[in-house]
Amino acid sequence: MSRSCEEHRADLMAHLAGDLAALEHARLEAHLAHCADCTALRRVLALGLAAARDVPSPTDAEIERLIQQAQPTTAVSRIRPPLRLLGLVVPLAAAAALAFVVIGTPPPQPPPLPGPVAGLLPPARFSGLVPGGPVDAGPVVLPASGPEPVEAQPSAYVRLVHDGGYRGAVAERRAGETVLVVDQGSVAVSFMGGEGRRLRVEAGDVSIDVTGTRFYVARPDAARVIVGVRSGHVEVHVGASTRTLGPAEVLQIEGSAISNHSSDGDAFVWTDRPFLLSGERHADVHVDPQPPGAELSPSSTPQRAGAPLVSASRNDPDGNARAPQHEATAALLALFADAEARTLAGDVDGARSLYRRGVSDPIFGSKRALAEFELGRFLALTDKDPAAARPLLDRLAHGSSNVAGDAALLLCRLDEATDPCASDRCLAKLAAAGGAIGRDAALLRTKFSALRPGGQLQLRCQTPE
Amino acid sequence: MTTLSTSDVVRQHGPAVLSRLRRMFGVHADIDDTFQQVMLEVVRGLPGFAGRSEVSTWIHRITLNVAYQRMRRHYRTPGSVALDSENEPPNNDEDALARLERAETARLLHTCLEALPPKKRVAVVLHDIEGLTLQAICEHIGVPLQTVASQLKAGRAELAALMHRALHDQARRTQSPQPVQRGTS
Numbered sequence: 257m258s259r260s261c262e263e264h265r266a267d268l269m270a271h272l273a274g275d276l277a278a279l280e281h282a283r284l285e286a287h288l289a290h291c292a293d294c295t296a297l298r299r300v301l302a303l304g305l306a307a308a309r310d311v312p313s314p315t316d317a318e319i320e321r322l323i324q325q326a327q328p329t330t331a332v333s334r335i336r337p338p339l340r341l342l343g344l345v346v347p348l349a350a351a352a353a354l355a356f357v358v359i360g361t362p363p364p365q366p367p368p369l370p371g372p373v374a375g376l377l378p379p380a381r382f383s384g385l386v387p388g389g390p391v392d393a394g395p396v397v398l399p400a401s402g403p404e405p406v407e408a409q410p411s412a413y414v415r416l417v418h419d420g421g422y423r424g425a426v427a428e429r430r431a432g433e434t435v436l437v438v439d440q441g442s443v444a445v446s447f448m449g450g451e452g453r454r455l456r457v458e459a460g461d462v463s464i465d466v467t468g469t470r471f472y473v474a475r476p477d478a479a480r481v482i483v484g485v486r487s488g489h490v491e492v493h494v495g496a497s498t499r500t501l502g503p504a505e506v507l508q509i510e511g512s513a514i515s516n517h518s519s520d521g522d523a524f525v526w527t528d529r530p531f532l533l534s535g536e537r538h539a540d541v542h543v544d545p546q547p548p549g550a551e552l553s554p555s556s557t558p559q560r561a562g563a564p565l566v567s568a569s570r571n572d573p574d575g576n577a578r579a580p581q582h583e584a585t586a587a588l589l590a591l592f593a594d595a596e597a598r599t600l601a602g603d604v605d606g607a608r609s610l611y612r613r614g615v616s617d618p619i620f621g622s623k624r625a626l627a628e629f630e631l632g633r634f635l636a637l638t639d640k641d642p643a644a645a646r647p648l649l650d651r652l653a654h655g656s657s658n659v660a661g662d663a664a665l666l667l668c669r670l671d672e673a674t675d676p677c678a679s680d681r682c683l684a685k686l687a688a689a690g691g692a693i694g695r696d697a698a699l700l701r702t703k704f705s706a707l708r709p710g711g712q713l714q715l716r717c718q719t720p721e
Numbered sequence: 722m723t724t725l726s727t728s729d730v731v732r733q734h735g736p737a738v739l740s741r742l743r744r745m746f747g748v749h750a751d752i753d754d755t756f757q758q759v760m761l762e763v764v765r766g767l768p769g770f771a772g773r774s775e776v777s778t779w780i781h782r783i784t785l786n787v788a789y790q791r792m793r794r795h796y797r798t799p800g801s802v803a804l805d806s807e808n809e810p811p812n813n814d815e816d817a818l819a820r821l822e823r824a825e826t827a828r829l830l831h832t833c834l835e836a837l838p839p840k841k842r843v844a845v846v847l848h849d850i851e852g853l854t855l856q857a858i859c860e861h862i863g864v865p866l867q868t869v870a871s872q873l874k875a876g877r878a879e880l881a882a883l884m885h886r887a888l889h890d891q892a893r894r895t896q897s898p899q900p901v902q903r904g905t906s
Contacts, residue, residue, distance in 0.1 A: 265885055266878035273849060297885050304830030304884070307823040308850050311743040314736045322731055322739070322756060592863065626865070662867050693867060 260287065261294055268298050272305065275695055277687075414455060415446045438481075442474035462509050465491040471501070481509045588620045592630055599638055608634060625657035633666060642670040661686075661693035668697065730763055734780045741781070745788050745846050747831035748824075759787045785847070785861055792842050833883040841876030848873055 264287045270276050271284050288295050414434055422441030436445065438459040447455045447466050457464040459473050459481045469488020475481055483492055484506035492499045494509050501507055508515050595610035611634045614620055614627035628648055636645035649670070652663035668682035686697035738759050742752050762783050834842050843862065847853045853861070859869045 265881045268881050269849060269877035297881065300826055300888060301881060301884060303823060304826040305849060307827035308830055309744055311740055311748055314739045319735050322735055659865055662865055
């Protein structure tokens with residue numbers, strides 16, 4: 257098979273979708289005119305795509321059958337609910353029920369949380385949390401788990417994976433401070449800090465202060481507490497003594513004795529899922545922070561027992577352990593999801609603050625360009641402040657990062673409202689350059705042109721000198 | 722607050738959800754579980770649904786999310802891709818032959834799609850079958866536009882290559898049928 261055929265085959269679907277530039281289209285047509293093999297493939301692809309798009313409508317009988325299957329009791333027992341849902345919804349529902357049983361009265365309706373988050377958190381979803389109250393006033397009791405690790409998200413910024421033996425509680429002691437109690441068992445925690453948020457873990461006499469990190473706490477027995485950090489830092493307080501732990505460090509506390517501890521045998525399935533803000537957002541936003549080939553979610557194979565929890569190879573040139581790049585990406589994407597949720601909820605200032613944090617926080621250093629692009633996009637499209645967005649996007653568009661093309665596209669769109677001809681020229685220039693961005697530019701050009709009053713723009717725009 | 726029962730939701734929105742899933746995954750029984758998962762998320766999410774968008778839009782997003790998760794999980798290692806040979810023999814009705822060809826080709830397409838790496842598959846399915854724009858896809862899965870465009874381009878090329886290989890394998894089998902093995906259980 258000649259290379260030429262392979263190259264042309266790669267363009268067949270774009271050709272069928274009408275995405276090929278005129279020159280490429282002409283070349284492909286010329287090839288198809290004398291290549292029966294590629295012509296046959298084009299026909300099959302076209303037929304397959306058409307058949308896939310044009311599926312038969314479900315019959316009434318099918319819908320009735322599915323209704324029977326979708327009754328709540330049947331559905332819950334037949335289908336293993338997504339762990340993400342188990343983490344977000346079931347623990348809270350279970351918590352509300354448990355709190356009712358333990359306290360004997362329905363949990364009090366919590367007051368709205370102060371600060372910009374208040375508008376985003378439906379009170380019903382946090383019925384177990386009592387802002388301002390003591391820890392044991394209304395704890396969310398995490399569900400008793402089965403043999404496999406269970407994921408839970410008891411608050412907007414805390415995500416847990418706990419083992420079958422975990423017993424404990426989570427509560428919001430006061431605004432911004434979440435308390436996680438570990439009575440027994442093991443729990444891996446991802447906590448997204450910032451904006452005054454703090455997490456305090458209490459495991460017997462040991463307390464751990466966290467401002468944003470991923471770590472785990474294990475109580476293999478009543479006397480011992482083991483704390484290990486995957487990324488970020490935590491402060492471990494034992495009586496008057498304080499130790500700061502960084503990535504890959506593991507500490508064992510037994511009574512007043514504090515010693516380093518091997519992580520061998522502490523097999524956890526770490527959760528790399530994003531932090532989400534409300535019940536609706538979990539359906540709206542999906543962020544995929546996992547690196548290619550790494551399946552760390554609870555639905556995948558648990559980490560091999562005995563395998564080191566933290567890769568030893570993630571060191572900087574000075575030999576210090578640091579969070580790998582994908583973790584910075586995951587945290588940044590979580591930040592974007594958070595910001596997007598705020599934007600949708602009308603908290604534009606809060607969203608802007610988060611996007612700015614993405615640019616300024618050194619933890620996202622390796623993803624600075626992406627953070628700048630998202631800030632630029634926000635300024636341009638949400639704030640509608642092209643003057644603020646332009647310098648940022650201009651610098652990105654002339655840089656060498658992988659968002660340069662997207663920044664160039666966005667720059668073209670800045671002019672659309674005020675100078676559509678300039679916008680069109682800008683897009684035409686990008687489209688002529690070809691490549692993926694060129695194709696997007698061509699699509700945008702068509703779309704803008706069609707949307708404008710009077711239809712085709714090029715009739716009114718003069719070619720620049 | 723409006724209270725909707727499970728059956729209400731399924732009756733009102735089920736046909737659209739099922740059609741959408743069939744477009745993305747093909748018409749087969751496995752879709753039922755995915756459909757149930759969508760409906761489960763919908764029913765569970767209804768009490769917290771803030772009404773900032775139409776229910777149908779919200780359900781559409783849930784459907785995409787569940788479909789996306791399914792595509793990420795159900796990834797078949799690329800290997801030989803073949804049409805099933807379990808179809809009933811066609812009769813001589815021209816329409817029936819055309820329908821059969823359509824159905825077989827759609828199944829071949831979905832089989833090849835399953836062999837694509839998940840991110841490429843997502844891009845191809847959502848754009849070329851479901852008809853989402855690149856911008857909508859990148860907003861939904863949270864990656865830059867350029868990345869989605871690259872995945873789409875690579876996914877289209879790989880899909881065409883897989884389809885080509887499958888057609889050739891099929892042609893080879895048709896020309897030289899495998900001998901029937903006897904005596905094996």
